Amino acid sequence: ERQRKTEKDRERQRATSRQRQRQRGRDKRQEIEMTKSRGWTMWVLILISPMAMWYGEVEGSHYLPGVAPHSYGNRDIIPIRVNSLTSSNTVEPMWYYDLPFCEPDVIRETHENLGEILAGDRIETSAYEIRAGVTEQCKTLCARSLTGNQVRVLSSAIENEYRVNLLLDNLPVGIRVEGRSSQAAVGNMNDFNGILRPGYPLGKHPQGENGEESHVLLYNHVQFNILYEEADDEGGVRVIGFEARPRSIDHELQADGQSVLDEEACDQSAGQRPLELQRNVDAGAATTTKVVFTYSVTWERTEVRWGDRWDLYLRTTAVQAHWFSVISSSVVVLLLTGIVAWIMLRAVSADFRKYLDRERTVESQEETGWKVVQADVFRAPRRSLELAALVGSGLQILGVTAVILGFALLGVLTPANRGSLVSSAFVFYVCMGGAAGFYGARLYKSFNGTEWNKLTVLTAVGYPAFAFAIFTGLNVVLFFLHSAGFVPLLTVTSIIMSWLCVDVPLVAIGSYFGFRKPIEDPPSRIGMTPRIIPPQEWYLRPVLVVLMGGVLPFGVVFVELYFIFSSIWLHQYYYLVGFLSVVFLLLVITSAEISIVTCYFQLCSANWKWQWRAFLTPAASGIYVFLYSCMYFTTTLHITKFSSVILYFGYSILMASAVSLLTGCVGYLAAHWFVYTIYGQIKID
Numbered sequence: 001e002r003q004r005k006t007e008k009d010r011e012r013q014r015a016t017s018r019q020r021q022r023q024r025g026r027d028k029r030q031e032i033e034m035t036k037s038r039g040w041t042m043w044v045l046i047l048i049s050p051m052a053m054w055y056g057e058v059e060g061s062h063y064l065p066g067v068a069p070h071s072y073g074n075r076d077i078i079p080i081r082v083n084s085l086t087s088s089n090t091v092e093p094m095w096y097y098d099l100p101f102c103e104p105d106v107i108r109e110t111h112e113n114l115g116e117i118l119a120g121d122r123i124e125t126s127a128y129e130i131r132a133g134v135t136e137q138c139k140t141l142c143a144r145s146l147t148g149n150q151v152r153v154l155s156s157a158i159e160n161e162y163r164v165n166l167l168l169d170n171l172p173v174g175i176r177v178e179g180r181s182s183q184a185a186v187g188n189m190n191d192f193n194g195i196l197r198p199g200y201p202l203g204k205h206p207q208g209e210n211g212e213e214s215h216v217l218l219y220n221h222v223q224f225n226i227l228y229e230e231a232d233d234e235g236g237v238r239v240i241g242f243e244a245r246p247r248s249i250d251h252e253l254q255a256d257g258q259s260v261l262d263e264e265a266c267d268q269s270a271g272q273r274p275l276e277l278q279r280n281v282d283a284g285a286a287t288t289t290k291v292v293f294t295y296s297v298t299w300e301r302t303e304v305r306w307g308d309r310w311d312l313y314l315r316t317t318a319v320q321a322h323w324f325s326v327i328s329s330s331v332v333v334l335l336l337t338g339i340v341a342w343i344m345l346r347a348v349s350a351d352f353r354k355y356l357d358r359e360r361t362v363e364s365q366e367e368t369g370w371k372v373v374q375a376d377v378f379r380a381p382r383r384s385l386e387l388a389a390l391v392g393s394g395l396q397i398l399g400v401t402a403v404i405l406g407f408a409l410l411g412v413l414t415p416a417n418r419g420s421l422v423s424s425a426f427v428f429y430v431c432m433g434g435a436a437g438f439y440g441a442r443l444y445k446s447f448n449g450t451e452w453n454k455l456t457v458l459t460a461v462g463y464p465a466f467a468f469a470i471f472t473g474l475n476v477v478l479f480f481l482h483s484a485g486f487v488p489l490l491t492v493t494s495i496i497m498s499w500l501c502v503d504v505p506l507v508a509i510g511s512y513f514g515f516r517k518p519i520e521d522p523p524s525r526i527g528m529t530p531r532i533i534p535p536q537e538w539y540l541r542p543v544l545v546v547l548m549g550g551v552l553p554f555g556v557v558f559v560e561l562y563f564i565f566s567s568i569w570l571h572q573y574y575y576l577v578g579f580l581s582v583v584f585l586l587l588v589i590t591s592a593e594i595s596i597v598t599c600y601f602q603l604c605s606a607n608w609k610w611q612w613r614a615f616l617t618p619a620a621s622g623i624y625v626f627l628y629s630c631m632y633f634t635t636t637l638h639i640t641k642f643s644s645v646i647l648y649f650g651y652s653i654l655m656a657s658a659v660s661l662l663t664g665c666v667g668y669l670a671a672h673w674f675v676y677t678i679y680g681q682i683k684i685d
Helices: 002-059 114-119 148-159 319-356 384-409 420-431 433-446 452-480 489-516 542-549 551-569 577-604 611-619 621-635 642-680
Strands: 080-082 136-146 162-164 166-168 174-177 195-198 215-218 221-230 237-247 276-278 289-301
Touching (some): 136 148, 148 276, 384 420, 384 452, 420 433, 452 642, 551 577, 577 642
Antiparallel strands (some): 221 237
């Protein structure tokens, strides 16, 4: 009997030893696989990033396959259309014909898409007459007698630095900004030195020696320089660029009040007197001011191909700043990746080996703090319904952003398709309601939630209602200002119906299937009594961790934020999709890793309430985005009107809230995967 018992004991010891060896082998293989996977991931990022940046710089402005250029025969009429006037000193676009410009016989408004309407584009016909290949010199457009109120409105618009926006063959008019771009150009562009900045100023507000002058200068003459290429087969011309050079000329009027000018009247070397408008004119003054509007047209042949014509507008001289943004962001990501790798490959693996060593005492098993809370780490957090809805809404915004950037990299969403970015974003947002409802329901069910109907309503209505409330308030402000940015009630109704008929049903369907699908049990059983959380160190306090953790995701994108804000508020084109895609990828990685790091240290301090902190830590980057918008407002913009201030900060709140939901969702998903991974690798008695 003693011999048999001894043999059984030895056999159990040998089995235990073999089990430990197998476990150590599995741990070693896991470490090697994780190291290889991270190495492959880093190499893929290193290889893809330059390709994405090159594609965004070089190929970003190309047109979709199948879009044919329009060729004009000799003396064919090329219509010029007018768009709303914009200013960087106000956020209130103006209707073109709210100012006393020359009007055609019939003003027809072009049908705009949803993106154009939301962006404030109001495209209408004009009185300009451009014929292909025909040069015009000082052609009279019309002569107007301006009342005191019209002069006052014009002077105010000039003081606010409004810019005129015209369109020719779907190209915006621009002013040449001299200086060769450092960006790699496509095709042969050596014959055009500079960049076309959209729009041209309405006038000039001169500054005298003793301060502001009592008058402003109105640019009533425009020299149009049209760049063109000859069509290969059809023998016509194709418009490549649309350049404007405005001037202020006080034309001499004839006795009939309708001036017929000769070619020398608009010559820049003729030394013409500028047209001055008094700033402080009485609105009810009986006197009128005579203004003659003229224009000239010249045609300049260029070697730029039609498929590359938008490169004249999309060139940039700030490539070094974009590279600095990518490199600095990559340093932050590499630092966080090193910390996460140390946690996963050193600390956690060492904890696994200690825990699986049965020869150690119970006290030694509790040396690693994160295992102490194994019975509470999967306990449902407070307000789990709200957390699930926020994560679902963030997943919806994350999906929209990824899809939009993907289509932009493919060249589908280009500035040539005005409004396509906003329109596509809205369509993808309402179509991704199913994903938000499905994952939100799955998450809420893992919290043992049962009120799936409340979750559906909160996910479908929560953030859209918040955004729509701000949008409605801003739209009311634009209505009372009679601004071109006011969204008509018919468009608002179509937005509401799209949300009610598409987004809400998809969220409901996703929630239904998410609740019906069974969920896996957590790796460890939840204890009956919640564990008391010990006192935390000062650097682990929730507010400090959340505020400090949000700095790193914001630090990844703050350089690109300047160019994005300039594109929105200074009405400049931003289409470096390659850089933007890489920065977005780095933002996602940073948000995930900072959430994992803070979650690990929180669990090591025996604090098992990790869910809300995992969401809020990267979501705090939205706070810094809003603070950055405040700094941009004070340092770059010169907005003084109270209504424009309301509009600016209203749009900034919408942008910051979207960033918070996106980064918070990424952070929670990463922390959720991390917690389930580390607790799923050990057996809990």
